[in-house]
Amino acid sequence: MTPTPQNPVPHRGMITVSIMLATIMQALDTTIANVALPHMQGSLQASQDQITWVLTSYIVAAAITLPLTGWFCGRWGRRRVFLVSVVGFTVASALCGIAGSLVEIVGARLLQGVFGAALVPLSQAVLLDINPREKVGQAMAIWGAGIMIGPILGPLLGGWLTDQLDWRWVFFINLPVGIVAFWGIARYLPESRPKAEKLDVFGFATLSLGIGLLQLFLDRGEQLDWFDSWEIRLEAVGAVVALAFFAVHTWTVQGVSFLNRDLLKDRNFVTGQFFAFVVGIILFATTSLLPNFLQGLMGYPVVYTGAVTAPRGVGTMIAMIVVGRLVHRIDVRAIMAAGFGLTAFSLWQMTRFTPDMDSTLIVTSGFIQGLGIGFTFVPLSTATFATLPAQLRNQGTPIFSLLRNIGSSVGISVVQTLLTEGSGRAHANLAALVSPGNQGLLALPPVMDLGTQTGLAVLNAEVTRQATMVAYLDDFWIMMVLTAVTIPLLLLIRRPPKAAGGPAEIPH
Numbered sequence: 142m143t144p145t146p147q148n149p150v151p152h153r154g155m156i157t158v159s160i161m162l163a164t165i166m167q168a169l170d171t172t173i174a175n176v177a178l179p180h181m182q183g184s185l186q187a188s189q190d191q192i193t194w195v196l197t198s199y200i201v202a203a204a205i206t207l208p209l210t211g212w213f214c215g216r217w218g219r220r221r222v223f224l225v226s227v228v229g230f231t232v233a234s235a236l237c238g239i240a241g242s243l244v245e246i247v248g249a250r251l252l253q254g255v256f257g258a259a260l261v262p263l264s265q266a267v268l269l270d271i272n273p274r275e276k277v278g279q280a281m282a283i284w285g286a287g288i289m290i291g292p293i294l295g296p297l298l299g300g301w302l303t304d305q306l307d308w309r310w311v312f313f314i315n316l317p318v319g320i321v322a323f324w325g326i327a328r329y330l331p332e333s334r335p336k337a338e339k340l341d342v343f344g345f346a347t348l349s350l351g352i353g354l355l356q357l358f359l360d361r362g363e364q365l366d367w368f369d370s371w372e373i374r375l376e377a378v379g380a381v382v383a384l385a386f387f388a389v390h391t392w393t394v395q396g397v398s399f400l401n402r403d404l405l406k407d408r409n410f411v412t413g414q415f416f417a418f419v420v421g422i423i424l425f426a427t428t429s430l431l432p433n434f435l436q437g438l439m440g441y442p443v444v445y446t447g448a449v450t451a452p453r454g455v456g457t458m459i460a461m462i463v464v465g466r467l468v469h470r471i472d473v474r475a476i477m478a479a480g481f482g483l484t485a486f487s488l489w490q491m492t493r494f495t496p497d498m499d500s501t502l503i504v505t506s507g508f509i510q511g512l513g514i515g516f517t518f519v520p521l522s523t524a525t526f527a528t529l530p531a532q533l534r535n536q537g538t539p540i541f542s543l544l545r546n547i548g549s550s551v552g553i554s555v556v557q558t559l560l561t562e563g564s565g566r567a568h569a570n571l572a573a574l575v576s577p578g579n580q581g582l583l584a585l586p587p588v589m590d591l592g593t594q595t596g597l598a599v600l601n602a603e604v605t606r607q608a609t610m611v612a613y614l615d616d617f618w619i620m621m622v623l624t625a626v627t628i629p630l631l632l633l634i635r636r637p638p639k640a641a642g643g644p645a646e647i648p649h
Contacts, residue, residue, distance in 0.1 A: 152329040159325025160264040164287040166318045167260040173299035177308035187243045198247045201356045202254025205349040210259040211536030220332040229256030231319030237312035262538035278468030281522040282461040297447035344399030351383035359554040412633045413525025414544045421548025426556045449500045456511025464519045473520035474631045480516030481628045488621035556616045563612030571604045
């Protein structure tokens, strides 16, 4: 049944709660396992390189499956796809928890990625369809808050569960959430009418191969020293060739293409993909740097690390609540400009970090960055889909999520590579100053006496610490510049039309 102003979607609140439970469950699993990796490594008797497949298998499987979401919904209906995804993800979580070997947990994580890929874009599409235009901003604020919980709370919750119970509970925690989400979706979400569509097999194959090789290239590049490895060279060339074939095929094929070309006719949708990519870089690159910075360089324990980074999530939640009420009153481009400006300012604050500071600047910069991300993400989601026809949303929302995920992979890989190279370069520059002729070294404490092996070791440790600090600051500078230069590009986005007053139609 199609909703009208006189016949709105029933049980909108219960639908929202149910689909957001599924979304939060999937979002948490993108990061919750990270802190448990050392415990998994010992339990499953895996090497450092092997245990990373617990993360990469999930990412690769989700990236390959994500673009199929629209086709699945068109063929079998959105509600059915949603329910199968929730069941599959929950069962795969249980399999992860009972895994007794590396092969078993990697296989279970592959299943998690396959079934979990559709949850985030489907929840976004449902919220866009069940809410009237004037409430879309608030709906996107709820959706954005749900997917932001993963990178914000995942490491903290994963560390607590691992410390208090066992690493297997980072997966078992999904079981009750999945059961409640399944019941709510089965009970309240109406089914969209399936519309049989042909699958562009060649387009899907080339896009999947390109994305899979790109993810492997990004995830394994740092471990294998990038282009010094034949594996990385082959993955890079393969990704470029496969994606090139996909692009040419999409533009030239007669009839149905895997990427609906009608999506590319919408200016806001196309520009929104670029900004989704940038937001993915900024959000996940920062969250990947801070835990290691705080625990490895500053010496903070896990619990205190969670405490000083929590204000970042608080800032995001506050901003999303506020912006949900402003997004239809103020030009979304102005709101996004303010968000990018706050994010750039917070990154500038992070370039002022020192090894001996207290946690005040960490808390302040994190809170401001949370505000910036919140003021950016909600209006971006609103503007991207504001002019897109309702029948294209099932195909458009997976692309939006895919670009954000690729941006996060690129951002994480780039900042980690720059950190490693920057640390080595800064260490060499600082070590060159350590010589008997340097009069400044006379002021060093006796524990750093250059005439003893112990003194040299202590001095080298301090040089390493300072070099690592320099590398972190360089990364923060680069992200600050990227954020700042993105602001003028917001003019490429067309201002969304004013609310028409009625709910958007559910695609058939």
